Amino acid sequence: MDESQIPEWCKHWLEPRDDHSRKRLLLLRAAFDAVAESGFEGLRTRAVASLAGVNVATLHYYFPTKQDLIQGLAQYLQAKFIVVHGPKPAPSGFPALDRLRQEFSDSRYYFACEPRLLLVNLELGVRGKRDPEVQRVMEEMHFHWRQGLEEMIQEGIASGVFRNDIARQEMLSLLITLLSGIVIAGGDRIGELERVTEAWILSDKVKKRLARQREPK
Amino acid sequence: MDESQIPEWCKHWLEPRDDHSRKRLLLLRAAFDAVAESGFEGLRTRAVASLAGVNVATLHYYFPTKQDLIQGLAQYLQAKFIVVHGPKPAPSGFPALDRLRQEFSDSRYYFACEPRLLLVNLELGVRGKRDPEVQRVMEEMHFHWRQGLEEMIQEGIASGVFRNDIARQEMLSLLITLLSGIVIAGGDRIGELERVTEAWILSDKVKKRLARQREPK
DNA sequence: ATCAGAGTCAATCAGCTGATTGATTTATTT
DNA sequence: AAATAAATCAATCAGCTGATTGACTCTGAT
Structure with missing residues (x-):
């Protein structure tokens, strides 16, 4: 894969500099694992928080609603597909x-x-x-x-x-x-x-x- | 579609004679509608029962567990795909x-x-x-x-x-x-x-x- | 008439679920 | 050092969820 083709926003997405984005990504990775494990049907905010080693309330601090988390996951997947080949x-x-x-x-x-x-x-x-x-x-x-x-x-x-x-x-x-x-x-x-x-x-x-x-x- | 190709078990499945199977099918159709509407993520036994105009307990009489209902739905879909062309x-x-x-x-x-x-x-x-x-x-x-x-x-x-x-x-x-x-x-x-x-x-x-x-x- | 079994339902249970609150800690700025 | 903002968590809330219970009805057999 031609690495130069990977857009900047995508690198920032998957390798963030600031702590905030890094923890955000940590939560998204946990959400990814959770969905991969048991699908959206079995997706629980508590499980995601636990997988990320974080309190549920902290998850809701980064993603006010479950829907926000899911939309974040969709963008995470998008970035993944651009990078992984x-x-x-x-x-x-x-x-x-x-x-x-x-x-x-x-x-x-x-x-x-x-x-x-x-x-x-x-x-x-x-x-x-x-x-x-x-x-x-x-x-x-x-x-x-x-x-x-x-x-x-x-x-x-x-x-x-x-x-x-x-x-x-x-x-x-x-x-x-x-x-x-x-x-x-x-x-x-x-x-x-x-x-x-x-x-x-x-x-x-x-x-x-x-x-x-x-x-x- | 060659109607003679449709197996017997499939006809019995979609056009049952006895009351028991008929109500069973009614519930499966309701489950189908419910899943079509909101997916498995939003599938609720209460919603299915309500759609079928039946009490939740009655649903559990025909399908002891939610899983049984879902397996029934899978078979219903199978019969559908054999018949609908x-x-x-x-x-x-x-x-x-x-x-x-x-x-x-x-x-x-x-x-x-x-x-x-x-x-x-x-x-x-x-x-x-x-x-x-x-x-x-x-x-x-x-x-x-x-x-x-x-x-x-x-x-x-x-x-x-x-x-x-x-x-x-x-x-x-x-x-x-x-x-x-x-x-x-x-x-x-x-x-x-x-x-x-x-x-x-x-x-x-x-x-x-x-x-x-x-x-x- | 009586009984047994199938079918139905209102009410209820124990546990889960997304989300909030308020207190506490940590980091940054002034 | 003090003040402000960001981040985190334990505890809790209100409502939902799958499933069960026990009472009631209907039907067909005896």
């Missing part, structure tokens, strides 16, 4: 392809190393269906992700790495739906999906060049 | 293609006419991550769906309707992930996805024949 795939010589492979690498990484991130994401997603405040944050997150993929596709088609006989929007819809599906359909078979997706999205020219690279003879 | 697509002359189009028709129908079904399904899916009893029912549901798709693919490839240069398992994985993704990625753009999917999965022969049918000239 899977290992960078080996350069293929085609930037768009590398970018695509990064998406699958991320998915693999989340399933293998950060399953709770996916769990809490799912919880917040469901809650967002009824909670407009949470929904706003989740949609913002989704928007940035979508925008990144859109740039990838545009670059991929322009550079001849991706096929040019499919409309950008259709390519984008399919990719987003597919990557979203991975999160709920299960983490096994990501390798299969990656192979099929590449076979579908890459231009014939690039596919042939990649095949030649694999068997130099 | 979108309109049958116009016959294309290719059974496998019709079957595929039915999947997209279902998705469209759920989004347009039964959004609460998707909502409760999502809620139960998330709960299943922590509730083994619910998970069992959800996995059973998923298994039948997967099996149906597997048969479709097998038949599609054997009859030359689907392309034969992709492994069955890969085709299945992609299709399941894609259809799962639709549920969370949003109901707009299903048309786009259907078009792209057909372009991807159909054999060249069938694609040409379909194009000829569209422009008979």
